Amino acid sequence: SQKIEQNSEALNIQEGKTATLTCNYTNYSPAYLQWYRQDPGRGPVFLLLIRENEKEKRKERLKVTFDTTLKQSLFHITASQPADSATYLCALSLGTGANNLFFGTGTRLTVIP
Amino acid sequence: GAVVSQHPSRVICKSGTSVKIECRSLDFQATTMFWYRQFPKQSLMLMATSNEGSKATYEQGVEKDKFLINHASLTLSTLTVTSAHPEDSSFYICSAFGTSWNQETQYFGPGTRLLVL
Numbered sequence: 001s002q003k004i005e006q007n008s009e010a011l012n013i014q015e016g017k018t019a020t021l022t023c024n025y026t027n028y029s030p031a032y033l034q035w036y037r038q039d040p041g042r043g044p045v046f047l048l049l050i051r052e053n054e055k056e057k058r059k060e061r062l063k064v065t066f067d068t069t070l071k072q073s074l075f076h077i078t079a080s081q082p083a084d085s086a087t088y089l090c091a092l093s094l095g096t097g098a099n100n101l102f103f104g105t106g107t108r109l110t111v112i113p
Numbered sequence: 114g115a116v117v118s119q120h121p122s123r124v125i126c127k128s129g130t131s132v133k134i135e136c137r138s139l140d141f142q143a144t145t146m147f148w149y150r151q152f153p154k155q156s157l158m159l160m161a162t163s164n165e166g167s168k169a170t171y172e173q174g175v176e177k178d179k180f181l182i183n184h185a186s187l188t189l190s191t192l193t194v195t196s197a198h199p200e201d202s203s204f205y206i207c208s209a210f211g212t213s214w215n216q217e218t219q220y221f222g223p224g225t226r227l228l229v230l
Contacts, residue, residue, distance in 0.1 A: 043206045043224045044221045046219075046221075049217050098144070101147075
């Protein structure tokens with residue numbers, strides 16, 4: 001069966017450290033992998049997209065890697081801040097934005113001051 | 114850019130009534146809109162996909178006669194939950210995709226919390 005697993009439901013880290021979140025998938029061949037941030041009671045906010053032929057992408061303090069052999073993506077937040085506390089969702093799609101997104105269950109990150 | 118709004122943000126209704134939720138793309142034309150449902154501590158589950166001017170495509174297990182979707186214009190889609198029951202209580206989120214904006218991803222609305230008593 002198809003699964004998208006985010007390795008931990010919750011992750012607590014100290015302010016200033018690097019947070020690393022993991023997304024593993026089985027029985028998918030995604031063309032794109034995306035990361036979203038979701039705050040309580042709000043809709044997801046798009047952060048980064050990485051294509052199947054890309055290994056790494058960066059945006060400010062965020063970095064995403066994509067290993068199609070391992071079927072895994074890592075999401076890093078460097079120099080973490082309390083404001084980074086939120087739930088982070090990975091999502092797979094088989095094509096461009098008009099295609100369905102398949103979401104993982106999310107990792108709730110708490111950055112401790 | 115790429116702002117998507119939803120109205121209402123929160124609604125409480127009695128069992129058996131119908132509720133309409135609006136999703137608008139404010140600064141781009143949305144050729145495709147998606148409706149998701151999210152139960153507490155669970156991920157987003159796609160309910161249906163709608164393209165402007167055509168009938169929505171529903172995911173398996175989603176009753177099309179219960180969840181009516183209309184995408185009559187390039188900036189507005191509506192989801193009507195008909196004869197709502199307590200088990201329909203959930204967080205409903207829409208997203209929009211438009212060829213005139215970032216063609217690689219969808220942009221999400223802020224969500225609508227539905228509570229059916």
